[in-house]
Amino acid sequence: MQKNWAILLATSAALLAGCGGGGEGSETGARYAAQTVNGPALAAYVGTWQADCSEHARQSLTISLKNDGSGALELAPSTSYYAQADCSGPALATETLNTPITATADGKQDSALQLTAGEPATTVQIDKIITSLPQFSFHVNGPGADYIVRESQQQWCIDLGTAGNICLHDDGLQQAQSLQAGLVLRDHALYTVLQNNGGYALDTRYLKK
Numbered sequence: 120m121q122k123n124w125a126i127l128l129a130t131s132a133a134l135l136a137g138c139g140g141g142g143e144g145s146e147t148g149a150r151y152a153a154q155t156v157n158g159p160a161l162a163a164y165v166g167t168w169q170a171d172c173s174e175h176a177r178q179s180l181t182i183s184l185k186n187d188g189s190g191a192l193e194l195a196p197s198t199s200y201y202a203q204a205d206c207s208g209p210a211l212a213t214e215t216l217n218t219p220i221t222a223t224a225d226g227k228q229d230s231a232l233q234l235t236a237g238e239p240a241t242t243v244q245i246d247k248i249i250t251s252l253p254q255f256s257f258h259v260n261g262p263g264a265d266y267i268v269r270e271s272q273q274q275w276c277i278d279l280g281t282a283g284n285i286c287l288h289d290d291g292l293q294q295a296q297s298l299q300a301g302l303v304l305r306d307h308a309l310y311t312v313l314q315n316n317g318g319y320a321l322d323t324r325y326l327k328k
Contacts, residue, residue, distance in 0.1 A: 159190035160224040161246060164302055168309050168325035172206035175279055180309075180325060185221060193219040194250070200263065202280045211263025212277045214287065217256050222248040225299065230319045232303065234310060245301040245312060245319060252296045259287065 162184060170178040178198050185191040199210040225247040231240040259266075259275040267276055269286065276286040301319060303310040309325040 159184060161190065161192050161222065161248070161302070163304055164192060164246075164309060167328045169328050170323050170325050172201075172204075175201050175204055175206065175282060175285065177201070177206045178323065178325075179328070190224065192222040192248070194222055195219045200261075200277045200279070200285060202263075202282060204282065210261060211279065212259050212261030212275075214257055214259045214275070216252075217258060218253055221251045222300070222302075223251075225249045228301075230312075232310075232312060232319050232321060234305060234321055234324070243303050243305055243310075245303055248300050248302060250296075250298050250300050254292055254295050256292050257287075257289070 164182045165184055166182060168180045168182065170180075176198050178196065181195040181197075183193050183195075185193050195216070197213055197215045199206075199213045201208055201210055228245045228247055229242055230245050232243050232245075233240040234243070259277065261277075263278045265276050265278065266289075267274055269276070273289045273291075274286045275289055276284050278284050299314075301312040301314075303312060307327070309327070311322045311325075312319040313322045314320075
């Protein structure tokens with residue numbers, strides 16, 4: 120998680136920042152009810168997903184069913200950093216949360232969404248979720264990571280070699296958070312979406328590893 124993720128819930132190139140809003144039609148509600156009877160409504164999202172490389176960093180998201188039988192998901196985000204801008208070669212460091220995020224189903228909503236830049240929006244079905252994160256902190260592991268104080272601020276700094284370095288402020292233990300969000304499956308890809316002017320806008324696209 121880069122600081123633009125800022126824990127997935129708080130800022131974001133973020134997977135799960137504030138989504139939600141909008142109502143469900145009776146047909147959508149019926150489909151959702153049938154799905155919860157036949158199995159967990161969010162089970163299709165289970166797996167490990169990987170985003171495109173972006174400037175030496177690649178986000179991953181591991182999704183599993185919570186083991187309490189509730190049908191909720193547990194989300195474990197991470198970001199790996201590389202010396203090469205295209206994320207080739209071994210990872211120098213990986214940033215993770217110290218606790219998973221819980222996501223519970225919150226119904227469905229059909230919405231027009233632009234999945235690809237430069238292409239027209241298409242109507243997709245969004246799985247609305249409510250995310251919950253207890254008090255949390257993040258940690259960086261790897262041979263390129265160094266934990267230092269710079270400008271009176273504790274930071275994780277990752278040495279990228281000739282490309283310089285990336286430093287992430289460590290603000291310590293953070294307050295618990297709960298927000299609404301949205302997930303979409305389309306053409307074997309997972310999309311996370313953010314609410315935008317009453318509708319939704321694409322945040323991040325992932326492919327299953």
